[in-house]
Amino acid sequence: MKPEFLQNFKVGDAPLPKEIIDAILAENTRDLEAAVQPFADYESIKTQLATATEGLKAFEGLDVKDLQGQIAALQGKLDTQAREHAAQLADLAFDGVLKEAITAARGRNAKAIRALLDVDALKA
Structure with a gap:
């Protein structure tokens, strides 16, 4: 989410205050980090899989x-x-x-x- 997206929202005739936009962006960042956390070791698992596959090729x-x-x-x-x-x-x-x-x-x-x-x- 970008700050420009939130700046387009208005409460009445006034745009959202900067503090609220920053708070929303901070919460969004925490949510994204929490959602990505379970997949953090994806690259290492992918490397392990490639290594295991190469090892199995020796037994073909x-x-x-x-x-x-x-x-x-x-x-x-x-x-x-x-x-x-x-x-x-x-x-x-x-x-x-x-x-x-x-x-x-x-x-x-x-x-x-x-x-x-x-x-x-x-x-x-």
């Missing part, structure tokens, strides 16, 4: 079934590696126990004695 064309298959394959590889590592640790532990047993029996050459033993039967 992805096949969920294919990703699930890849996850299953990787999980299988992980399980296989875990079993292999467990077997290696068990072998290392057995070798340590075997060397200690040879040393405790006062064997001179652990490699030579180990070559003569049936290691697979001992592991079982």
Whole structure:
């Protein structure tokens, strides 16, 4: 609202006093600010939406079934590696126990004695 609009109004033959026009304009400004306040963060929300949209574009064309298959394959590889590592640790532990047993029996050459033993039967 502009002051010229209010100056055209008359009370009787006299135009509205300046104080009344200023009071009306001030009240109008407060009303407008109150009406605009809920939409003050419009630009930030608009930016967030654009960012989210760009992020979603990265997932376009992805096949969920294919990703699930890849996850299953990787999980299988992980399980296989875990079993292999467990077997290696068990072998290392057995070798340590075997060397200690040879040393405790006062064997001179652990490699030579180990070559003569049936290691697979001992592991079982």
